Amino acid sequence: MTVLKKILMVVGLGAAALFTASTIASAQETDQVGRQAYIDSIKGKKVIFVPISQGFDLNQAWVAVWQRHAARYGFKLEVRDPNGDTNAGIRAMQGAIAEKPDLLIVQNPDVQTYARLLKQAQQAGIKVLQVNMQSATQTDSYVGNDWIEMGKLEMTELAKACTGPKAPSHKVVWLAGVQTGAANIFMRTGIDEILKQYPELQLVSDQPADYSSEKARQITETVLQQHPDLCGIMGIWDNAEVGAGAAVAAAGKQDQVTIVTNGAGSDTGCQSIKNGLLDVIYNFNAPIQGEIAAQQISELLQHPDRQAGSEKTIFFGPITRVDKANASGRNCWKLDELK
Numbered sequence: 001m002t003v004l005k006k007i008l009m010v011v012g013l014g015a016a017a018l019f020t021a022s023t024i025a026s027a028q029e030t031d032q033v034g035r036q037a038y039i040d041s042i043k044g045k046k047v048i049f050v051p052i053s054q055g056f057d058l059n060q061a062w063v064a065v066w067q068r069h070a071a072r073y074g075f076k077l078e079v080r081d082p083n084g085d086t087n088a089g090i091r092a093m094q095g096a097i098a099e100k101p102d103l104l105i106v107q108n109p110d111v112q113t114y115a116r117l118l119k120q121a122q123q124a125g126i127k128v129l130q131v132n133m134q135s136a137t138q139t140d141s142y143v144g145n146d147w148i149e150m151g152k153l154e155m156t157e158l159a160k161a162c163t164g165p166k167a168p169s170h171k172v173v174w175l176a177g178v179q180t181g182a183a184n185i186f187m188r189t190g191i192d193e194i195l196k197q198y199p200e201l202q203l204v205s206d207q208p209a210d211y212s213s214e215k216a217r218q219i220t221e222t223v224l225q226q227h228p229d230l231c232g233i234m235g236i237w238d239n240a241e242v243g244a245g246a247a248v249a250a251a252g253k254q255d256q257v258t259i260v261t262n263g264a265g266s267d268t269g270c271q272s273i274k275n276g277l278l279d280v281i282y283n284f285n286a287p288i289q290g291e292i293a294a295q296q297i298s299e300l301l302q303h304p305d306r307q308a309g310s311e312k313t314i315f316f317g318p319i320t321r322v323d324k325a326n327a328s329g330r331n332c333w334k335l336d337e338l339k
């Protein structure tokens with residue numbers, strides 16, 4: 001081999017080595033910072049969700065979002081559905097605590113039932129995320145509505161309709177949910193703030209419909225008999241207030257009585273507006289809530305070194321006023337579209 005050939009060979013090998021080193025460096029530089037650590041911290045983790053009932057549209061939306069999230073990043077999501085039975089919910093909570101998942105997600109039926117169990121979970125080192133319905137016990141995170149704001153928004157809507165010169169009367173109704181529920185308790189705080197601002201408003205009925213459209217219908221029928229000049233009704237869940245809307249329609253008073261409520265933003269609520277059973281829904285959009293909660297799932301699973309209960313955060317989701325003008329598109333999701 002000539003001297004020239006040897007020189008060319010050495011130069012070629014050096015260039016190849018430099019190219020290989022450059023390629024490795026380039027690959028390292030383009031690996032997104034923190035991505036693999038994020039994936040590794042979440043993969044294989046166990047998350048248990050104890051809802052009030054999976055029969056509700058908002059619960060179905062949340063789980064659809066979280067299942068996508070779990071499939072994407074490799075954690076396990078289990079739903080322990082008590083189907084509206086409080087005793088079954090207590091047993092589901094006790095069972096979940098005994099299993100010691102990495103994260104427990106809870107939708108509380110009221111402010112007290114799970115309060116002691118949530119403390120037990122935190123003491124056992126289990127991080128807890130509460131969704132939309134809070135307990136008296138604050139845990140690592142709450143994602144959901146600002147229910148005081150919701151009460152203020154709804155009663156302000158009725159104040160606009162029932163205090164003007166063309167209002168049929170100043171009489172309004174509050175169709176409550178479950179009186180011991182967080183939504184009910186905090187909404188009433190907001191309602192009372194607005195009633196103080198509008199002393200002419202008369203709250204002629206404050207009864208729990210227990211999220212039942214049939215109870216809402218019966219209460220509304222009775223109130224309309226007692227107060228035929230009723231001006232407005234506000235409620236706590238659109239699927240229940242359709243009963244009130246049906247009673248108002250049966251009495252021929254759809255042009256007289258304004259019905260305001262809130263809901264998860266499903267297409268059924270939009271249809272109720274289009275059909276004239278409801279006038280305004282303050283939409284908290286359950287899929288968006290689910291995405292915010294999914295972020296919190298990731299946040300809580302990423303930091304196993306953080307002790308359960310050491311940090312407490314609250315995230316209030318957005319609220320959109322929906323009436324006939326905007327009861328379409330993103331304000332009216334369908335469950336099949338979320339899966």
